[in-house]
Amino acid sequence: MSEVNQCIHALNTIIRGKDLEIRLAVCCLLARGHLLIEDLPGMGKTTLVHALARVMGLGYQRVQFTSDLLPADITGVTVFDKNTANFTFQPGPVFSQLLLADEINRASPRTQSALLEAMEERQVSVDGQPQSLPEPFFVVATQNPVYQEGTFLLPESQLDRFLMRLELGYPDPESEKAILKGEAGRVEMDALPAIFNADQLIKAQNESARGHVGEMLLDYVMRLISRTREVGYFNVGLSPRAGLALIAAAKAWAWMEGRDYVIPEDVQAVFVPVADHRLKAKEKSQSVRELLTGTRIMG
């Protein structure tokens, strides 16, 4: 537990003033979920992911998505080895513990789906042979919301594969000053210690998944979910899969808070990043956050 706080503390020295986002990213990792970061360039997306991989002691690969990227570029190819006169499999970047899929919306839908399938199944099929991906396997995709020309927007059904979507946003002035002074950001990366390793992370993931979800909390989650379907300002409400995701994330959050049971605050903390990208508001004015204030805690 305290290791998690150490991680968060260490990450805070790199990304200033983004404590909540860092916590959510760690929470997403603990809940075995994939993360989508949507923000403008230069906001520290890549830095965050890089730092996360270091702190967690995970093997890290980065793929810059472009429109001419092919599925094989991600999953890997079988090549003929002249020396052994055999076909051997050359694993692609997807065979890493943490994969940063930069600007995922620039790739063609075909390539996108290849990655998204790998995310869901946690294995890839190459030449009909299933190849297991490493454990843990964590994808962080980034997306640029503004320059949409020549991009392929991820459809809602695909967005569902990401447990959370985060927006980093501009840093507060104090933090920005520190960054400008060179006291934070990528420059500090080399000094970052590896606090976790892959085995410890798997252990932490298992522990957090065992958190207790009580009857009253389930009722609360049910109310939240049915509210997304009833309020009428979303095209579609949350699916049962989204509900499962919400509970998994809330369990991880509760574990980070040092509890082995989930309380409504845990659900509220993760609700917006978990639900926001799965709900498409009919009008801009309605926000997902309002659902939280509009739902009773007790039946």
Added chain:
Amino acid sequence: MLSDAQVSRISTLWLIAALLSVLFPIWKQVPLLIILTGCLSAGWRIAILQGRGHWPPFLLRLGLILIALVSVVVSFRPLISLESSVSILAAGYAFKLLEMRSQRDALVVVYIGYFLVATAVLFSQTLLQTLYLMFCLVMLIAAQQGLFREMDTTPVVSSIRFAGLLAFQAAPLTILLFILVPRMGPLWSVPLPDNSGRVGLTDAMTPGDIARLSRSDELVFRARFAADVPPAQQRYWRAVVLDQFDGKTWKQTDKLFSVAAMSQKNWVSKQPVTEGWWKNRLGSYQYEVMMEPTGKPWMYSLGAVGTVAEKSYFYRTMRLASEQPVDSRLLYSLDGMLPRARSVSMPGWLVELNTRIPVVGNDRSRQYALRLFNQAGEDPVKMAGRLLSLFRQDDFYYTLSPPLYDQSSTIDQFLFEGRRGFCAHYAGAFVYLMRAAGVPARVIGGYQGGEFKEDENLIQVRQFDAHAWAEIWVAGQGWLRFDPTAAVSPQRIASGLEAAIGPAETFLPDSPLSLYRYRQSGIINRVRLVFEKAEYQWQRSVVNFKQDQQEAFLRSLLGDKDFYWRQATALALGVSLILAVLSLTLLYRRQSLPPLQKLYARFLKKMARKGFVPRDGEAELSFARRISKSDDTLAEPVMSFCEAYIQAAYGENGSEMHELKRLLTRF
């Protein structure tokens, strides 16, 4: 909704259970054969349910019906009576259950069941029976409910609970209708239950009859006193006056008096006569008697009365009788008198009647009586005193099981050979001897004693309190009471039968389960007393709430003006009010919170008083943190309560409620 669909297993089982429980309270009234065919039907039906039985063929069903009809025809004289109708209904229930296949049939069975429950009330209205019938009703409701259930797996307890809830919801309406709906006479009627089989006093006493009564602990009547209660030795409840002796049996003959030039009108009166050749002296006891039905006209009194109850007569033999045989529970009030009425002189024909004994038999007794009369100086009172001391000093025994005196001279046999007898033997012998000496004397039959209940000022008399005593007529003094039993066994008069019988005899030998037998055991006796009290109140206020009582009660409640209109309005208003309340509660039924959430609601209330109200969507921990931030004094107790609460509510680790309650009291 109702279809030809098959009745589900569970409904069938409910109906079978209901059949057996409904048959139970009426088994005494219904011929045994019908009870047996009922049980057979139930068993057959269970066999069908288990897949081991066939549906009964037509001829068998016809045969069963014939058996039932024949047994009814054979058992009942006259044929058309309440019992025979109920028997046919019971048989119908059982046979319909046997051949029932569709839900429509099952509904018919349920309705017959309801009707049978209602008929059971005609035979008995005790509290215990009522409670049992309520249980039968709940069974029937559960059976009826089961017909409309899709699922076949509802557990027994929840079915019963549901049916009980339905019955409970109907209770206010039932009570209202019971109070307000006018009692109307029946449009047609069958003769009421026959009471000939009852145990009780008769107007013909053969020594031994009363000993038979003493084996029963059945309730006879209860008397509630307005103020003073007579002491145990004075509790002589008169019922019959036996003044005719044929050598074996004492009989009551005042119906024959009109022949003796004594008009009925003068002999029987609606108001006690206190003037003339017959004088009564007013006593001081005021009491109200609630008597169980006997099927006989006589009523119980402490002797002469100052007022005569409605629909009854007072005879100059100082007994009270009803116009009609008492077939249902009767409540009457009396302004009593002690039996110390005096007649100044007695007409000759009456003297003759009260000294008449058979001309033959009992020669030794006659001679003995004359000798005694002479020895007493021809003073009847002195002679009676000598007779009592004879009973006291010689080896006469008081016993519940006397030998049978069946020779032609029963009195001789008792006085000079057996010397073991019950009150009737002593009273009979005493009166015989007095009459043999020429002194007018008679046997009085009734009850003596009773159990006094101090908290209700009530005396409860049972069959084993049955008693016979004697009265002799002394010129100038009137009828004087002598109780020869008191000489033989003073305990019988002072403490009742149980104290009087010896250790060799068993009290209430025929009813080993009677609660009355276990009076010595503290808890059982307390239970018995509480139950009897409840039973008395039930009989007095509910069962006895008949037309007159209802009208009097409602008139006092609603006023006399336009009474019937008011009654109708009250009825309509009451029914609509109850229905409105019931439907509103159904509409706005508030879900009752689980205990934990109730506790949290209390916490919220306390916080609201201090000015903290949770924001929209603010959960427990955030709320507590906000409070602690703004109020340092509250911080510690609020946080410790909140942490314990969320642990209990969301951690569900079963933490102790009282610990939470304790934490809640800290602010």
